[in-house]
Amino acid sequence: MFRWFIRNVTTLFLSIAIAITIWIVALNEADPFQEKAFPQLIPVALQNLPEGMIIVGDKPPAVEVRVRAPASVWANLIADQIHITADLSQAATGSFSIPLQSTIDYREARIISVAPSQTRLTLEKIVTRNIPIKVQMRGEPAVGYQAKLPQLTLRSAAVSGPASVADTVSELLAPINLNGVKQPINDNITLIPVNTSGQFVSGVKVEPTTAPVIVAVEQLGGYRDVAVKALIEGQIATGHRITNIVVAPSVVTLFSSDPSLVAALPGVVETEKLNISKASDDIETRLGLKLPAGVSVIGSQTVLVQVNIAAIESSLTIQRDLEIRGLTPNFNAIASPSTVDVILSGPLPTLDTLNPGDVRVTLNLSNLTFGIHQVKPEVIALPQKVLAQTILPGTIEVIITAPGTPTPAIRRTPTRVPIPTFIPFPTLAPTIEVTPTLTPTLKP
DSSP, X not given: OHHHHHHXXXXXXXXXXXXXXXXXXXXXXXXXXXEEEOSSOBOEEEEOOOTTEEEOSSOOOOBEEEEEEEHHHHTTXXXXXXXXXXXXXXXXXXXXXXXXXXXXXXXXXXXXXXXXXXXEEEEEEEEEEEEEEEEEEESOOSTTEEEOOOEESOOEEEEEXXXXXXXXXXXXXXXXXXXXXXXXXXXXXXXXXXXXXXOBOOSOEEESSEEEEEXXXXXXXXXXXXXXXXXXXXXXXXXXXXXXXXXXXXXXXXXXXXXXXXXXXXXXXXXXXXXXXXXXXOEEEEEEBOOOTTOEESXXXXXXXXXXXXXXXXXXXXXXXXXXXXXXXXXXXXXXXXXXXXXXXXXXXXXXXXXXXXXXXXXXXXXXXXXXXXXOOEEEEOOTTOEEEEEESSOEEEEEEOTTOOOOOOOOXXXXXXXXXXXXXXXXXXOOOOOOOOOOOOXX
């Protein structure tokens, strides 16, 4: 056997090779291999970034991957199954190129190429510095007020980031807007990192992000804030009421070169009188202020006064005949009942002057054929600001008949008579009526 094996070993191996070739060809025919670029770009994952280091600049761009795989693999291959990585474990500070590594989740598939095959990165050390805080006050307080110097309980904050960026931060600004303020400011202000030119520096982290700032705001001598009261005279129209009176501004600033004059004033100043006699609608006008000699108002010399007037709301129940609409020509219709009660709500003067034609109630019989129907009545005419709250009854029985057909009697619901629970007389024994039984006669 050994000699036979030696003499035929070449033939044996050749047969095995031919069999494997035939198997591969047959397999390829059934599931042919395809080599092509994956239709989506694959992002690069950065791994093993050294501690205390940070990547500066843009992230690596996505790459094109060329794959060789059977058709069955291509049919199910997705982007998440292709992995492109860059190992940064040996990276140092500065700019450098690093080769990309690739893997694929399918054993039958193989990545042929990655373009580009390497990526360029810039690494820097992360530095942390304490930067002083500066309060930046913008704008001016309201007229007659002044702001004191700000008070800071926190003098500096930590700024961390890439060395090339963090080293450009010269101070942390805490901006405060003073425009028109009359009250002291006590707030936590967001800190903004800026360079020596006052420009914002991005790419750094500030800790803490806010700082408490206090700014005292005081009123100057000779100035005083007082409330404004509108003087109203006269009676509005009957059936109406005043719903609101608005004065804008509600507080004005007064000034006098003699501080004692404004100090002696009460906390309110009155407007000129506004006559609202017989008014039935809103009033809006500008009025001057009644001020003592030597005292003036800062800004506009008048205030806007708005008086809102509305009619008193009430309710009213009226009875109206039903109007038939939309009935097919030559058809007859009978409504039961033929009248309804309508509960209205609205301004009292309008309800008191209602005319019969001001409120109309209809039954819409459009597209209804002969027979008995239940139809909801509708109010189609109402004065302005008057609402129909309820219609009683809410549904009307309508009998529609064709021409020449006698109108059926309207069905009435029988009235139930309550049965008393107490019988005042003794109960009589019932009378039993006996029906005689006939005995049949038998014939012989």
